[in-house]
Amino acid sequence: MLFRRRNKNFNLLKIIEGCVRRKPLAQKELFDAFSHASKNICLRYSANEVEAEEMVSDGFLKIFNNIEKYDTVQPFDAWFRTIMINTAIDYFRKNHSRINFTDLEYAQEVVNNENELDLLSTEEIMAFIQKLSPVYRMVFSLYAVDGYSYAEISLMLGITEGGVRANIYKARVNLQQWIRDYLARQSTI
The missing domain is CATH 1.10.10.10 (Winged helix-like DNA-binding domain superfamily/Winged helix DNA-binding domain)
Known part of the structure; x- marks a missing residue:
């Protein structure tokens, strides 16, 4: 499993609802719960921790700005992972777009x-x-x-x-x- 187990009091749907309403405490809880996993994802695409942290910040900004688009019927972990990977790709395009690919x-x-x-x-x-x-x-x-x-x-x-x-x-x-x-x-x- 990509994400760590959470304590019994962790209610993801309630936290997501709070994030949809732009509640800072809910956003902090979501960040705290998924920051480690997001950093692990971003480290695979970054050259160092600084790049990974930039990707994590950008990814959470996208998550918070688009959380209302999340379909609660689908697994949150997959939606979250996709956003983090796409954020890494966006970072790559923005910062490494002049690099040539091998034929x-x-x-x-x-x-x-x-x-x-x-x-x-x-x-x-x-x-x-x-x-x-x-x-x-x-x-x-x-x-x-x-x-x-x-x-x-x-x-x-x-x-x-x-x-x-x-x-x-x-x-x-x-x-x-x-x-x-x-x-x-x-x-x-």
Whole structure:
């Protein structure tokens, strides 16, 4: 589960109703309940904590401005997650729009070694992902972490599916090399 368990007194629908009425206490409760999860989402798309915090702030602003559009029949977690991911994409477009995407012709098959990942902590993996260029980090996170298809990513970012594949390939190559180098250094210590 993406979101932490809440205490028994936590009433999400009541908090959402308060947010619709623009009640500051309800907005604070919603922020407190979901800020950790939103930061985790945004960290996957950001280069550092400062960028992630900007994305979180922008995301909550969008949530508070559009909370009346939330359909209470649908799971709030999914609606919330979608807004945070779209906020990260918007941040990328605004701040990294001049970056070029790799073409498909440079993409090849990448060999996965899942055992290497088992040797790393979540924090170490996140640090490697954050080292990726903004383009690689964006497409890799959308594909590998959030499970979007090449076609969906292509539409979200306005690039070809071939460009998506190529950038995912390059991201994976970089990650694999960094992880191998890191593990080699660790084994000599």
